[in-house]
Amino acid sequence: MKEQIKSISFDDKIYYYKVTESTSKTSKARINKGELEIIFSKNLDQKKREVFIKESIEELKETWMRHYHKPLKSYKNTFSYFGKIVAFRPASKFWPVLVLYDVETNEILFSHPDLLLTIDQNGNYLNEQNQVKIAKWLKSELFVFLEQTQRKLEKKLGIDFYDLFVRDKVGTWGTNHVSKKAIYYNFHLHIFNKEIIEAVVLHELxxxxxxxxxxxxxxFVVQHCPNYKKIADELNLD
Structure with a gap:
């Protein structure tokens, strides 16, 4: 069975997860690079699979939600932003600028006067156009932080400047093409706090x-980032 993306409605929410099958006698669930992965035993029937999924979500929900970045697929207004769960909304129906606020405290973090959300006649703003705008904005925010961090570390380590790019990568958080003097970073790094992102930049440099x-x-890496081992375990860095 090839890897598939599926969803389940649970606790009045829709959860997206990856699913594969294994010849193993036991099923397992894990968080890998911010995604919930369910690996089913081929011998598990559909009813037991549904129970296993719900039990796995309950068990891993706290860790998963810290890293979760699928709302851009499900038209929700929450997403991870440098380690925080945040939400967006328009300032009002008649003034549709982006307003970003902390989900836990409801504190408004900032408004973005240059980013206008698309709102229909019913006041609905949870649509594909706005998800695309948010993703583009997140990518630009991440790029700015990565560039600042990389330039600072390059100067500290005595390295000539590398070009850097942010892409929707699969399987790695970053890749350094030393011969091309170019580093490619994973867009989904935006889900992590800045300490973790800095460790990824250090790893690549x-x-x-x-x-x-x-x-x-x-x-070398631990010398410049004493907390690296803990971060590497969280990110599954080699």
Whole structure:
């Protein structure tokens, strides 16, 4: 069975998850790069699968929601922004500028006068056009922070400037093409706090000196980021 994206309605919410099948006798669930992955045993019937999914969501929900970035697919107004769960809305039906606020405190973080949301005659703003605008804005916000962080670390480490790009990558948080002096970062880094993103930038710049992930590489990274091991475990970094 190929990997599939599926959804389930649970606790009045729609959850998206990846599902694959395994020849193993046991099913398992995990959070991998911000996604909920369900790996079913082929012997598990449909009813038991549904129970397993709901139990997995309950067990992993806190960790998953910290990293969750699928609202851009489900037309919800919440998403992860540098480690915080935030929501967006228009200032009003007649003044549709983007307003961003903290979901936990309801505190308005800022409004964006240059980003106008699309609102229909019923006042609805949860639509594809706005999801595209939010994703584009998130990418620009991430790029600015990555560029600032990378330039600061390049100067500290004595490295000539590398070009940097933000893309919808699969499987890696970043890739350093040393010969091209270019680093490609995963768009979904925006779900993490800035300390974690800084560690990813450091990881990629370390490949300027070390091409593999040997002892010297890790000693170098830990020297400049003492909390690196904990961060690497969270991100599944090699």
């Amino acid at each position: 370390a490949h300027h000196f070390y091409h593999g992930h040997g002892t010297d590489f890790y000693d």
